[in-house]
Amino acid sequence: MKIVIKCLFVLMIITSCNAQKPISEEKIEDTNPKLVVGIVVDQMRYDYLTRFENKYSDGGFKRMINQGFNCKNNHFNYIPTYTGPGHASVYTGTTPKNHGIIGNNWYDKEIKSMVYCAGDSNVSSVGTQDDAGQMSPHRMKTTSFADENRLFTQMHGKTIGISLKDRGAILPAGHTANAAYWFHGREEGVWITSTFYRNELPKWVSEFNTSNTAESYLKVWDTYYDIETYTESGTDENTFEGGFKGKDKATFPYDLEQLAANNRGFDILKATPYGNSLTTDFAIAAIKGEQLGQDDITDVLTLSYSSTDYVGHNFGVSSKEIEDTYIRLDKDIERFLKFLDSQVGEGNYTVFLTADHGAVEVPSFLQSMKIPSGYLNNKETRTRFTDYLNTKFKSSDFIENVSNDQIFLNRKYIDSLGLNINDVQETMVNELINYAHVEKVFSAHTMTTSNFTTGIESLLQNGYNQKRSGDIILVADPAYISYGKTGSTHGSGLNYDTHVPLLFFGKGINKGETYDKTVIPDIAPTISALLGISFPNAATGRPLGFVIQK
Incomplete structure (x- = not known):
């Protein structure tokens, strides 16, 4: 009987030791790669x-x-x-x-x-x-x-x-x-x-x-x-x-x-x-x-x-x-x-x-295949929009920068005129949507107050950083780009x-x-x-x- 009890005691000790073994190290070695290459x-x-x-x-x-x-x-x-x-x-x-x-x-x-x-x-x-x-x-x-x-x-x-x-x-x-x-x-x-x-x-x-x-x-x-x-x-x-x-x-x-x-x-x-x-x-x-x-x-x-x-x-x-x-x-x-x-x-x-x-x-190639595509005339758009601002607001000093299909407004200047920035944004949205090959236009106000879950709108919102992004975002027609007539681009x-x-x-x-x-x-x-x-x-x-x- 003592021998049986002693054997059981030894077995319990062995089992206990195995239970206390640092299995986390074994798991890391067994599951984690030595190198991840992205x-x-x-x-x-x-x-x-x-x-x-x-x-x-x-x-x-x-x-x-x-x-x-x-x-x-x-x-x-x-x-x-x-x-x-x-x-x-x-x-x-x-x-x-x-x-x-x-x-x-x-x-x-x-x-x-x-x-x-x-x-x-x-x-x-x-x-x-x-x-x-x-x-x-x-x-x-x-x-x-x-x-x-x-x-x-x-x-x-x-x-x-x-x-x-x-x-x-x-x-x-x-x-x-x-x-x-x-x-x-x-x-x-x-x-x-x-x-x-x-x-x-x-x-x-x-x-x-x-x-x-x-x-x-x-x-x-x-x-x-x-x-x-x-x-x-x-x-x-x-x-x-x-x-x-x-x-x-x-x-x-x-x-x-x-x-x-x-x-x-x-x-x-x-x-x-x-x-x-x-x-x-x-x-x-x-x-x-x-x-x-x-x-x-x-x-x-x-x-x-x-x-x-x-x-x-x-x-x-x-x-x-x-x-x-x-x-x-x-x-x-x-x-x-x-x-x-x-x-x-x-x-x-x-x-x-x-x-x-x-x-x-390449849009010029797509055009040769009769697929809708082309090149944006940014100079023409800028001239037309500047004329609009001079007519509507008697000034074109509203714009600080245009880049990455975004317009950055001079907010201090707009505020000095007693204008509401959200109203100015929406007025510009309503103007720009009429331009050739502009498919969609959104304001910063829309991006920060709406919740889009599908479509281009959702993608724009996921890319919109409130502190860094612009006041107006433009989306061109499919396959219309701001680029030269040769080679491909993206964005x-x-x-x-x-x-x-x-x-x-x-x-x-x-x-x-x-x-x-x-x-x-x-x-x-x-x-x-x-x-x-x-x-x-x-x-x-x-x-x-x-x-x-x-």
């Missing part, structure tokens, strides 16, 4: 996944689709669809209404001047004498999920941001990043940062900058495959493309070494697929140099591919150049995923891929600008797909839920539970 492809429409599908390898986009989760009906839920707001929204889980990045540039009503979303005169450049490094995320009002991961891990989990564009590196990485790096072209061709992050470049960045990697891409850009097989895009020679200075026609091939001098030196790489290849090279060097994903504390790499945007703006949505750029980007993604397999370990990392906005087909709340890819892949991710609507602010809460960390502090999106393995 990929944003600048100006990637959703249909680039499907249109060029037959040209993609099995190891790039298709690997993420076939082995991961594909959200096929993913949209931006705000206006404007620009690069700065897009990158901020992906990582903060909210819209410009809350995070405050209402454009790439916007009119600051306090200082009465335009400001840049990442500009910061209080910091200095690191890696160049040029002022291109005077950048920080100080204008972004909220945290990103990368910030929350840093806080959750007591700053032990690293965050590194990388992009050719400063804003594409800085805003995703957040306020607490170990560093963000962007490419300074022109005559230098180097990766730089700012004193917001550190006072000197780490050794691995300096070594990369002196490795002649950027120089190696100043070569001939020709199509990856036989150009005759590029049947998913238009003719190579047409009137809808811009091209490069120093070359008469926007046709393949392009001798980048020869053209560089007339196209801002190393900056020419940005407008070719080689800019994406250079970005991939640098990302691989960063993972090695910073030892990302080498322990059980989750690190974050924010990676933005910018060349797709430059190529789209220059050559347009249906160009041979954009097709070749995506074929080559697919190769870079395949190369990057293979590197993660070997460096971090297959099954030890998580990747998501999305875009910061889409793009409209609207229409499907060509809002419908972008959303792929999840890797550790903790289900395999599957959905046509249920998802929105950009859902991404950050989903990654936060995967990691078991706090959502970004102003997140309005919801975690996509069907993406995460239970």
Whole structure:
């Protein structure tokens, strides 16, 4: 009997010890990826996944689709669809209404001047004498999920941001990043940062900058495959493309070494697929140099591919150049995923891929197809509106600034005349709605006193920041843009600008797909839920539970 009791006692002790075992550590090790990589492809429409599908390898986009989760009906839920707001929204889980990045540039009503979303005169450049490094995320009002991961891990989990564009590196990485790096072209061709992050470049960045990697891409850009097989895009020679200075026609091939001098030196790489290849090279060097994903504390790499945007703006949505750029980007993604397999370990990392906005087909091309589209005559509109103000109010001094499809009024002047600002706004709305190719006009008063849940109105409201946005917001007709006659642009709340890819892949991710609507602010809460960390502090999106393995 004593032996039985003794055995039971020992069993109880063992059970008790097992119960008190710190299972949280086991859970973190078992469920959390060692590295999260967020990929944003600048100006990637959703249909680039499907249109060029037959040209993609099995190891790039298709690997993420076939082995991961594909959200096929993913949209931006705000206006404007620009690069700065897009990158901020992906990582903060909210819209410009809350995070405050209402454009790439916007009119600051306090200082009465335009400001840049990442500009910061209080910091200095690191890696160049040029002022291109005077950048920080100080204008972004909220945290990103990368910030929350840093806080959750007591700053032990690293965050590194990388992009050719400063804003594409800085805003995703957040306020607490170990560093963000962007490419300074022109005559230098180097990766730089700012004193917001550190006072000197780490050794691995300096070594990369002196490795002649950027120089190696100043070569001939020709199509990856036989150009005759590029049947998913238009003719190579047409009137809808811009091209490069120093070359008469926007046709393949392009001798980048020869053209560089007339196209801002190393900056020419940005407008070719080689800019994406250079970005991939640098990302691989960063993972090695910073030892990302080498322990059980989750690190974050924010990676933005910018060349797709430059190529789209220059050559347009249906160009041979954009097709070749995506074929080559697919190769870079395949190369990057293979590197993660070997460096971090297959099954030890998580990747998501999305875009910061889409793009409209070149309106002049659409016009040739008899599709309603065109170009806004802003000069004519401004002249007509000025004449109206002089007739109606005997003054045109009501306007302080016009930018980003918004009008900023001189409120002090209007108040000095004894006029009610809300009445003035509505009077202007009623005038502007009569102008050609103006589809909708709204006042700040409407944006702040109404609650829209559907349509363009809802998207405008999600993009409207009461302290930073203007007094009047204009919406143009579909496919009518303020842009040149060649190349594509973006910014609207229409499907060509809002419908972008959303792929999840890797550790903790289900395999599957959905046509249920998802929105950009859902991404950050989903990654936060995967990691078991706090959502970004102003997140309005919801975690996509069907993406995460239970």
